[in-house]
Every structure is written in structure tokens, then in C-alpha cells.
Ligand SMILES: Nc1nc2c(ncn2[C@@H]2O[C@H](COP(=O)(O)OP(=O)(O)OP(=O)(O)O)[C@@H](O)[C@H]2O)c(=O)[nH]1
């Protein structure tokens with residue numbers, strides 16, 4: 001059988017729904033999602049194998065103006081993911097104004113000489129006329145091969161997007177085993193799930209200043225998985241908030257995380273969490289790398 005593959009980067013400013021789209025395409029939750037910007041920190045591959053075609057969708061951190069070392073890393077990852085791919089899907093909000101983030105990304109796409117399509121997401125939040133205005137604006141602004149309105153939450157338009165992506169597949173062996181859905185090791189998925197719950201449960205800068213390290217990941221003969229995780233935060237006061245009154249907040253975060261870990265692993269999980277402080281780690285080259293944010 002002749003096989004084809006397509007490497008497709010999903011780019012866009014923070015919070016436009018790149019990870020929601022990646023999950024919908026893959027049909028499994030492999031990337032964490034939150035209503036707070038700058039949720040994704042790494043490049044994450046979502047793999048979809050359909051017949052003789054394999055799509056590798058590269059979910060990227062939102063493109064923004066970095067204010068920390070970690071931010072520098074994230075923006076770098078976002079930029080570099082645009083080069084050397086078969087297609088970039090630029091995801092935008094259905095808003096009839098083009099921001100500096102979109103300008104910057106369109107510039108990068110142009111410089112990469114790779115084809116691009118525009119996905120206007122969250123069409124469930126706008127009227128048809130407003131959407132037409134957005135389409136008109138972007139068709140003037142750059143040379144997209146296609147402009148596809150979608151709703152990543154419900155999957156509206158996503159089939160059409162996938163059909164469009166298929167046109168960019170090139171003859172090649174599959175890049176990943178057919179049953180694989182992500183390139184992330186299980187440990188990393190577990191750490192990300194915990195980080196997602198921190199983003200869900202905590203306010204302001206606190207969740208953005210957290211990192212999660214899995215210190216134990218082992219399977220018993222019975223199939224039960226034991227996971228120990230350390231949550232790092234930036235300040236002693238943050239630690240108190242993460243733990244909460246009589247440990248209530250940490251309990252809530254852990255129990256939400258455990259449920260998702262079990263879903264992903266398909267087995268019972270015992271999760272134990274600790275909280276530690278690493279002062280301003282996001283500004284330390286060494287600590288940022290130490291937490292796995294390095295190429
Ligand atoms: N109404 C609506 N909300 C959506 C849609 N797609 C995503 N969202 C919401 O938008 C928010 C951000 O979604 P994410 O998928 O985390 O966005 P992202 O682009 O990956 O964000 P970063 O990782 O921070 O760059 C979440 O609250 C999603 O539920 C959509 O089609 N419609």
C-alpha cells in the first residue's frame with residue numbers, strides 16, 4: 001500500500017482554540033485546554049491515521065509577547081514549528097480586526113514558503129454577517145489557500161478542514177505507528193493533566209507560575225498505576241493557596257486530575273501530590289530547562 005503523510009502546524013495567538021482543535025481532530029484528549037491564555041507550553045503532536053494517510057498535527061504554544069524565560073521558549077517553539085511543514089493552519093478568533101500576533105504569524109508563514117490555510121474558530125459565538133466580515137478581512141490580508149470557518153468545540157467544519165489538509169499529504173512512510181495518537185510520553189501527559197487542573201482551579205498568575213514533575217510512575221502487577229507528582233510554584237504564598245484550607249484545594253485538584261489520568265491510562269490510578277516553591281523559576285534559564293522546556 002502506498003502511504004502518505006502530512007505534517008501540519010496549528011498556530012495562532014493564545015486561547016484561540018488550537019488545542020481544542022487538535023483534540024477534536026485526534027478524537028482523544030491529548031492536549032490540555034483552559035480558558036486562560038498560554039495554556040500550551042510545548043509542541044505536541046496529535047496523530048491521526050486515516051486509511052493510507054497519516055496526519056501529524058503539531059499543536060503549538062500561543063504566539064504572544066514573552067515576558068519571562070519560559071515565555072521566550074514558548075514563542076520560540078511557536079515560531080520554529082512553522083518552518084519545514086507541509087501546511088500551517090492559522091487559527092484565529094472570529095473578530096474583524098487583525099492583531100499584532102496574527103500579523104507576526106502571517107509574516108512567519110510567508111517567510112517559511114510553506115502553504116497556509118486559515119481556520120476561523122468559535123463560529124458558534126458570532127452571527128453570519130460578522131463572520132463574512134472576518135473572511136473578507138483575512139482574504140485581503142494574506143495569501144491563504146483556503147479559509148474555513150470552524151467550531152472546534154462541536155466539530156463543525158472540522159471535517160472540511162481535514163479534507164483540505166489531505167491535499168497537502170505527500171507520499172511517504174508513516175511517521176508514527178498507526179495506533180499512536182500523540183508523541184508525548186505517558187508521564188508527560190499525566191503532568192499536563194495536573195497542570196490543566198491547576199489552570200482550572202486557580203486564578204491570576206498562580207497557575208501560570210506552576211510546573212509539574214512526575215517523580216514516580218509505576219505499574220503494579222494488578223495494573224494499578226502509582227503516580228507521585230510535585231507541583232512547583234513561584235512563591236510561598238502561592239503554595240498556601242494551592243494547598244488551600246486544610247488541604248481542600250490540593251485535594252480538589254488531585255481528584256480532578258486523577259479522574260483524567262485514569263481515563264487516559266484506562267486503568268486505576270493512585271495519585272499523590274506535593275507542592276514545592278522554586279522562587280521565580282520562570283525567569284531562570286536553568287530551571288526552565290530543568291522542567292523540560294528545552295529543545
Ligand atoms: N465557544 C467556543 N469556545 C471554544 C472553541 N474552541 C475552543 N474554545 C474555548 O477557548 C478556550 C481556549 O481553548 P484552547 O484550546 O486551550 O486554546 P489554545 O489556542 O490552545 O490556547 P493556548 O494553549 O493558550 O495557546 C477554552 O476555554 C475552549 O473551551 C469554539 O469553537 N467555540
Ligand SMILES: [Mg+2]
Nearest residue numbers: 018019039040
Ligand atoms: Mg493550547
